Amino acid sequence: MYTILNGGYNTKHPKTFIMSRPKGLSNYVLLIIKAPCRFTIGEITRDISAGTAVIINKNTPYEYYNPYGVYTDDWLHFLVSDETGFLNSGICLNEFFPISNVNHFTTYIKQLMYENRYALESFKKANTDSLMNALFNNLICAYNMKESFSKSSIYYEQLKVLRLKLQHSPYENLTISETAKKLGISPSHFQHLYSELFGISFQKDLINMKIEYACELLHTTTLSVEQVSELCGYSNTVHFYRQFKGIIGITPAKYRNSK
Secondary structure: OEEEEEEEEEEEEOOOOOEEEOOOOOOEEEEEEOOOEEEEEOOEEEEEOOOEEEEEOOOOOEEEEOOOOOEEEEEEEEEEOOHHHHHOOOOOOOOOEEOOOHHHHHHHHHHHHHHHHHOOHHHHHHHHHHHHHHHHHHHHHHHHOHHHOOOOHHHHHHHHHHHHHHHHOOOOOOOHHHHHHHHOOOHHHHHHHHHHHHOOOHHHHHHHHHHHHHHHHHHHOOOOHHHHHHHOOOOOHHHHHHHHHHHHOOOHHHHHHHO
16 A cells, blocks of 8 residues: 655754755655754745654645754655545644654654565565554544643653553552652652543552562462562562452462462
8 A cells, every 4th residue: 555765764954954845746745843843835834843743745845944953853755555545544634733752653664664675575565554554543643632732741652651661560669759750740740640641540550560460470480479579579578468468359379279
C-alpha cells in the first residue's frame, strides 16, 4: 500500500534555511516538527510550535523556515496505492496538530528508513506497510485528541513510560518525591496526574505490581518466601506478608500450595 520515497530524522538546518516548494510535490509529505517555525501552506502563513505534526497533500504549495534559529524535524516522503482507503482512514491533510511524544514518532520513521534500505525484498513491503499503518494510527489518535491537548499532556507520555518501567522492575522502591522531581513537577501534581491517567494512586499501583511479581515468582520458582519478598523490594518480610494477604486474600505460602 505504501511506498517510501525518502525520509530522515532529527534533520537540522541553519537559520538561513528556507524550504520552498511553490508547486508542491507529487507525493505526500509527513513532517514531525521539532523546532519553532513559520509555515505557509497554500496562502495561509502561521507560526508553528515544536512538537507539531502535519501531513502535506500532494501538489500543495508550501514553505517553512525557523526565523529564530536552527530548524529540526523528522520527515517522510511517500506514496499510497490505495488513495481512497488512505483518505477515508481519518488522516487529516494540511492541518497542524500537537503531538505529546515526539520521540515516539521518530522511532517509527527511523525504523521505516532502516526497512526501506536494508530489509530483504521479500519482507520489505510487509514491514513497511505494518510500520506505516501503526505510524498513521498513532497520528490519527493524536489528531483526534488535539482539542483536549494541554500542558499536562506532555507529562502523560512520560508517565506511561514510567509505568512500563515499574511493571518491568517492580522491585525498585521509587518514592513519590523523587519520581516527581524527575518530571520537574511537585509531588501533589504528580499524584494528581498519575491517578487521573491510570485511575489508581501511584503508591497503590506500585504495591499491586510488587504483589503481582511476587505471585509470578511463587508460581514459577522454588525461591523461599523470604527470598521472594526481598526480590520484590521488601526489606521487611512481615510487611510483605501483610500486603500480600491484604491483596490476594491468603498468605504467600498458601498461594504457592494452591497452585
